Amino acid sequence: FIATLAALIASRTMTTAIFSIIKQATALGCFPRLKIIHTSRKFMGQIYIPVMNWFLLVSCLAFVTTFGSINEIGNAYGIAELGVMMMTTILVTIIMLLIWQVNIIVVLCFLTLFLGLELFFFSSVLGSVADGSWVLLVFAAVLYLVMYIWNYGTKLKYETEVKQKLSMDLMMDLGCNLGTVRAPGIGLLYNELVRGVPAIFGHFLTTMPAIHSMIIFVCIKWVPVPVVPQNERFLFRRVCPKNYHMFRCIARYGHRKSSAWLQTFRLIIMLY
Numbered sequence: 001f002i003a004t005l006a007a008l009i010a011s012r013t014m015t016t017a018i019f020s021i022i023k024q025a026t027a028l029g030c031f032p033r034l035k036i037i038h039t040s041r042k043f044m045g046q047i048y049i050p051v052m053n054w055f056l057l058v059s060c061l062a063f064v065t066t067f068g069s070i071n072e073i074g075n076a077y078g079i080a081e082l083g084v085m086m087m088t089t090i091l092v093t094i095i096m097l098l099i100w101q102v103n104i105i106v107v108l109c110f111l112t113l114f115l116g117l118e119l120f121f122f123s124s125v126l127g128s129v130a131d132g133s134w135v136l137l138v139f140a141a142v143l144y145l146v147m148y149i150w151n152y153g154t155k156l157k158y159e160t161e162v163k164q165k166l167s168m169d170l171m172m173d174l175g176c177n178l179g180t181v182r183a184p185g186i187g188l189l190y191n192e193l194v195r196g197v198p199a200i201f202g203h204f205l206t207t208m209p210a211i212h213s214m215i216i217f218v219c220i221k222w223v224p225v226p227v228v229p230q231n232e233r234f235l236f237r238r239v240c241p242k243n244y245h246m247f248r249c250i251a252r253y254g255h256r257k258s259s260a261w262l263q264t265f266r267l268i269i270m271l272y
Contacts, residue, residue: 015056019049027222029154030147038255041226047255063135072132075125079133082122083140089114158192164199168240171197176243180205187212194219194250197239215246226256 023045025031040046067073093111096102129137171178191198197217204211217239235250 015053018052018056019047020045022049022052023047025147028151030151032150036255041256044224044226044255059139066135067132075128075131076133076136078125079122079128080136082118082125086115086118086122089118161191161193161198162196165193166197166199166202168197171240171244174205176241176245178205178211178244180208181210182213182245183210185212186214186216188216188218190218190220192219193217195248197246213245217246217248218251219248220251220253223252223254225254227254228252 022031022034023036026033026036034049034051037048037050038044038046039048063076064073067076089111093107093115096107096110097104125133189198189201189204191200201215201217233252235252236247238244239246239248
């Protein structure tokens with residue numbers, strides 16, 4: 001009974017931790033965007049990620065069937081737990097130095113005491129790598145590779161957009177018709193830039209026979225509040241002179257976004 005109860009508590013803790021870690025990794029640009037369901041208006045961290053829930057189910061079943069005995073599961077659990085403990089100690093040390101600004105002697109004493117003890121235990125479980133722990137190490141390496149590649153690609157994409165954005169002098173030289181035909185309608189172009197004209201717009205000008213009479217560059221930003229007030233939800237400003245009919249819209253939303261945001265967006269466009 002005690003073992004079953006402990007397993008239930010541990011599984012609940014693992015599920016909650018995975019949801020929080022994935023959410024923070026996504027916010028930092030280190031993991032692909034997933035559907036996140038906020039189950040509480042009051043607590044921002046109370047979330048549910050359906051894809052990760054199914055991923056945990058499949059992973060647990062795969063690990064249980066892969067390991068041949070309870071000893072191999074214990075070895076894998078030991079190296080995983082000690083790895084988490086060492087990472088926690090290192091991160092707390094960084095926080096003590098950079099944020100709390102604790103005396104360096106206290107930080108060194110803390111690091112020596114806890115990390116030294118954890119390294120001592122970690123060295124004792126390294127011998128069990130060949131007995132099943134290697135599976136977790138390979139799994140962790142694959143996840144790290146995915147996060148590294150995604151973060152590298154995200155930063156590279158943003159830096160490329162910033163470097164290749166169109167200059168305002170070029171837009172002025174093209175004139176209000178932008179060197180092409182302006183057809184009636186509204187064109188929405190999503191990008192991550194908060195200022196300037198994205199390079200993809202230049203591609204549209206050179207490849208498409210016509211563009212819309214009104215162009216809106218949309219940038220979506222997440223705000224750590226339940227619901228963004230309606231008057232602060234959409235921030236509009238002109239990108240070029242008035243006769244160009246080009247705007248930038250920064251759309252901000254919270255973790256409990258209102259269902260009427262689309263109607264509000266349409267009303268603001270009509271006003272402009």
